[in-house]
Amino acid sequence: xxxxxxxxxxxxxxxxxxxxxxxxxxxxxxxxxxxxxxxxxxxxxxxxxxxxxxxxxxxxxxxxxxxxxxxxxxxxxxxxxxxxxxxxxxxxxxxxxxxxxxxxxxxxxxxxxxxxxxxxxxxxxxxxxxxxxxxxxxxxxxxxxxxxxxxxxxxxxxxxxxxxxxxxxxxxxxxxxxxxxxxxxxxxxxxxxxxxxxxxxxxxxxxxxxxxxxxxx
Amino acid sequence: xxxxxxxxxxxxxxxxxxxxxxxxxxxxxxxxxxxxxxxxxxxxxxxxxxxxxxxxxxxxxxxxxxxxxxxxxxxxxxxxxxxxxxxxxxxxxxxxxxxxxxxxxxxxxxxxxxxxxxxxxxxxxxxxxxxxxxxxxxxxxxxxxxxxxxxxxxxxxxxxxxxxxxxxxxxxxxxxxxxxxxxxxxxxxxxxxxxxxxxxxxxxxxxxxxxxxxxxx
Numbered sequence: 001x002x003x004x005x006x007x008x009x010x011x012x013x014x015x016x017x018x019x020x021x022x023x024x025x026x027x028x029x030x031x032x033x034x035x036x037x038x039x040x041x042x043x044x045x046x047x048x049x050x051x052x053x054x055x056x057x058x059x060x061x062x063x064x065x066x067x068x069x070x071x072x073x074x075x076x077x078x079x080x081x082x083x084x085x086x087x088x089x090x091x092x093x094x095x096x097x098x099x100x101x102x103x104x105x106x107x108x109x110x111x112x113x114x115x116x117x118x119x120x121x122x123x124x125x126x127x128x129x130x131x132x133x134x135x136x137x138x139x140x141x142x143x144x145x146x147x148x149x150x151x152x153x154x155x156x157x158x159x160x161x162x163x164x165x166x167x168x169x170x171x172x173x174x175x176x177x178x179x180x181x182x183x184x185x186x187x188x189x190x191x192x193x194x195x196x197x198x199x200x201x202x203x204x205x206x207x208x209x210x211x212x213x214x215x216x217x
Numbered sequence: 218x219x220x221x222x223x224x225x226x227x228x229x230x231x232x233x234x235x236x237x238x239x240x241x242x243x244x245x246x247x248x249x250x251x252x253x254x255x256x257x258x259x260x261x262x263x264x265x266x267x268x269x270x271x272x273x274x275x276x277x278x279x280x281x282x283x284x285x286x287x288x289x290x291x292x293x294x295x296x297x298x299x300x301x302x303x304x305x306x307x308x309x310x311x312x313x314x315x316x317x318x319x320x321x322x323x324x325x326x327x328x329x330x331x332x333x334x335x336x337x338x339x340x341x342x343x344x345x346x347x348x349x350x351x352x353x354x355x356x357x358x359x360x361x362x363x364x365x366x367x368x369x370x371x372x373x374x375x376x377x378x379x380x381x382x383x384x385x386x387x388x389x390x391x392x393x394x395x396x397x398x399x400x401x402x403x404x405x406x407x408x409x410x411x412x413x414x415x416x417x418x419x420x421x422x423x424x425x426x427x428x429x430x431x432x433x434x
Contacts, residue, residue: 010266010267010279010281011278011279011280013278014278014280040264040266044264046263046264046324046325046328047257047261047263047323047324047325047328048318048323048324049227049257050227061228061230061231062227062228063228063231063408064227065363065408101265101331102327102330102331102334102385102386102389102390102393103385103388103389103390104321104327104385104386104389105327106264106265106327106331107263107264107265107324107325107327107328107331108263108264108324110319110321110322110323110324110327111263111264111324111328113319114318114319114323114324117319129372129375146282155346158346158388158389158392158393159384159385159388159389159392159393160381160384160385160388160389164377164381164384165385165389167376167377167381168319168320168321168376168377168382168385169319169321171320171375171376171377172319172320172321172375172376172377172382173319173320175375175376176319176375176376191280191282
């Protein structure tokens with residue numbers, strides 16, 4: 001069983017890094033093969049562009065969707081896209097580990113979705129949502145927040161609830177390509193939590209990942 | 218009156234480019250000063266990182282929020298952030314022109330928010346939402362979709378309604394920093410529309426921008 005981890009934090013001593021390490025240990029202990037895509041360390045390019053394709057359609061007018069469709073038949077993608085697609089193709093469970101910035105994934109994670117989940121690989125015009133090309137795989141969002149649950153609830157009339165905040169990614173990305181969405185794990189405000197509370201969150205996260213690994217077998 | 222336009226499309230012959238041109242003409246005709254930040258043409262960096270600060274806090278452990286707070290007092294930001302902040306600071310109305318990808322802004326626009334709207338410039342712990350540092354300014358989302366309204370409605374139980382799709386940006390970014398959110402303009406599926414329908418959308422968009430320019434006076 002394969003579990004790639006799409007991981008986005010600069011700092012190896014961060015709480016996001018600790019969560020990533022907890023997930024890797026929990027999955028490996030359960031016999032899974034884990035590969036971490038450490039986006040910042042690898043300098044992952046966030047911005048989609050013409051340079052993502054090694055063979056262009058010849059259209060004078062650059063349209064990203066058009067080029068994606070053209071590249072699909074021959075997988076004419078640059079190496080970082082190919083590598084990520086190979087990991088996704090082999091995945092049984094795909095984890096995303098990132099801090100919520102502006103009530104959404106950081107640009108580097110959004111860019112991963114923009115560039116890696118191409119038309120013809122993850123979906124087609126006919127194969128999306130329940131019938132998406134990545135059907136049968138599971139996806140899990142593992143996120144940290146700056147705000148406490150109380151602060152988030154107080155602002156939810158403007159920003160939406162946590163379910164609504166995650167929906168563009170969980171529904172609009174993971175479900176769009178056919179994945180089954182595992183319950184997310186949200187570590188609330190670890191930056192202002194006590195060491196004991198941080199340790200408890202990591203233990204709860206380990207159990208959360210173990211349960212998902214069991215369900216995905 | 219100043220209206221910066223944060224513009225994100227590769228192709229000068231795209232519908233997004235046509236919308237951007239329509240907005241510029243409508244605003245200039247109304248006597249406004251317009252500056253377009255053409256993110257792709259300028260190679261705008263989407264990924265936030267330690268290199269965004271010209272003077273670091275000295276903390277061994279890199280935390281983006283921590284560095285933002287530290288840099289605020291001396292504006293120790295790299296030139297592209299400074300330039301965008303200067304444009305935002307001078308703005309009466311701020312337009313964002315982009316195609317919706319994965320029910321959200323493309324990575325390059327998300328990266329603009331991640332990097333430009335720094336703690337101490339756009340908000341502080343005490344000054345956010347109704348009291349945000351950019352209070353008094355107006356923001357407008359101008360977006361294109363790949364899907365038709367009917368297709369979007371059919372999938373809205375999974376992806377959310379258009380209001381909900383835009384909320385992380387309109388509520389979680391623009392309102393967070395204190396801006397008044399203008400009604401968005403959504404051009405549905407221009408890529409599959411007839412030339413006449415595209416032309417009608419552009420005319421409706423011109424009227425939409427003119428109305429916002431009048432309100433913002």
